[in-house]
Amino acid sequence: MKTFVTLLVTGTPGTGKTWLAKKLSLLLDYAYFNVGLFVKKAHLYSSYDRKRHTYVVDEAKLARRLIRVREALKSASRAPKTAKKGIIFDSHMSHYLPSKCSDLCIVTSCSLKTLQQRLRRKGYGQAKVRENLDAEIFDTCLAEAQENGHKILKFDTTAAKNSDVKAFAGRIRELVRT
Template identity: 50%
Template sequence: MRVIIITGSVGTGKTALARKLSKKLKFKHIDVNQVVTEYNLAESYDKKRRCKVVDTKELNKALKDKIKWAKKDLEKGIVIDSHLSHHLPKRLVDLCIVTKCDLKVLEQRLKKRHYSKTKIRENMDCEIFDVCLNEAKEAKHTILVVDTTKGINIGSISKQIGDLKKWN
């Protein structure tokens, strides 16, 4: 069974890509928000940022469990989308996709989500400094960078993945 993780700054198109890619490859899409609820992983709530605080170690444990179950269910593969997914150890991951987006477009997308100015700033900084990409590199993942600024061409992306075809 193949495991693809999709990481990247908030708003760069992880979920949009995960939906399309899992459909195209007939892989199961793992919604990390759902995993956080199911495994009761939210330790607290950050009021200022309006988001749940999740411990990456605990999330990793839950995701490992999800991978185990998907194997048992004889899934062809899974697509995990989360800005924390790259913290999974390389040995469990076949491919790490990092979504990126033009900064002006990203700002528009975040504004549309009605995030506070601080939250927009923080997420923009995350993209400017390539936090997810750098952490994914540090974790030694096999990386494919996908820019979603002009939309997601799933045909071209799966072509880029190339070897994935051999997995099917």
């Protein structure tokens, strides 16, 4: 029986990481951690790429800080009042965490048509939409997570419903045996 579980949710922007991660955190009673917000608040970026409208993140520094966050929550989980069974890191950078610190890495995906609609709705410009569609076509996050040695589970959010997330949570529970 594992005492504290670490889940990573990664995937191309717009593929539904936050949608899925928040639902899983409630179903599994794990803490939810938004890595993107943390990067901004803790100034873990080295610069802002104006052309690509994105922060340039120091991957090694981010991984070290996420390990510390995980350790802090793991210690807090020993106190009954704040007990959480695990943590879910939500970000297209969450797979930068070393595989030895993670139980499962979930990679979200969706159809390209859906992705395009979602990114436009988020207000992304044409170049940014194209960049992310390319990332999805080339499975960039999945390939990086595999390269990093993570144990991977895929989840397609295109037409996913709450019942699908519930079934998926059951699969995760079995895999991490909590």
